[in-house]
Amino acid sequence: MRVVSLVPSLTEAVAVTAPGLLVGATDWCSHPAGLDVVRIGGTKNPDTARIIALAPDLVIANEEENRAPDLAALRAAGVEVLVTEVRALDGAFRELERVLVRGCGLVRPKWLDEAEAAWSRVSADSPRRRAAVPIWRRPWMVLGRDTFAGDLLARLGVDNAYVSHEERYPRVPLDELNAAGLDLVVLPDEPYRFAASDGPEAFPELPAALVSGRHLTWYGPSLAEAAGVLGAALRVARRQT
Known part of the structure; x- marks a missing residue:
């Protein structure tokens, strides 16, 4: 084939x-x-x-x-x-x-069984945190409703502040993001390559979780390790509070 x-x-x-x-x-x-x-x-x-x-x-x-x-x-x-x-x-x-x-x-494949098993072990009792998840800047764009990445984060205790937005990837001005009552900002390294400096620069009052974009947005073999990789990044951000 x-x-x-x-x-x-x-x-x-x-x-x-x-x-x-x-x-x-x-x-x-x-x-x-x-x-x-x-x-x-x-x-x-x-x-x-x-x-x-x-x-x-x-x-x-x-x-x-x-x-x-x-x-x-x-x-x-x-x-x-x-x-x-x-x-x-x-x-x-x-x-x-x-x-x-x-x-x-x-x-x-075995990796698909392993991925399902890994995500089935994620605890639904994780402490909840309200976050924005930028995917681009200039202009700032974030995850909105009905997204795969948003679902992964929700399973890990992160509630997307824009999950009810009418758009799936809305443009939101930076001052509005900073005034949204967030506990956390999640910065993936793709599609925009956010770096460690982007959090303090753009969101000076918020802890920032710098996460692997591949583990957050790709659906494939990376899912077998995504829960652990993303969970570790979120725990690091929790210690910033």
Whole structure:
């Protein structure tokens, strides 16, 4: 079987489970390291002609990361496209099984069982903290409603202050963020690469948790260790209070 992935998370999931299946991936597909496949452009601007020339049996995509016109062009050329939708952890587990087992015909991988087991051990009794989760600055943008990353943080005791916002990634001025009655600010290192200095500079009165963007936003093998990695970063921020 020949698979092209348009989603970094799914690229890692397929490559770790059955590396011989992948023949193409985006320029942003950075895991696993040393992945040797044809690069087909970005998630938002893939080279559909190059993908078609690879003669894939399946292209795997995501409704948020990839554009509908690109997927329609692939389907028009006779390419089978499997589109995932991930808004929460349970959905990620379902979609990963759909991609790997039903889409690619693989045996359910051990890492997926390990990931589900790891998250099942997360205590629902964690102390709650109200936080904002910026994903960009200039302009400032934060996690809003209905996001995978927001669901992970909620399971770890972090309540997103903008979870009820009508937008999924609203723009919120910095002065409004600082006046929102937060206990914490969570700063991932992707898509914007927040650094340790960003917390004190932008949020001088708040503890800041600098977290791995891959563990916060990717749904794949990283989920097996994400609860531990994110939990450790949040505990460090708790000690700042």
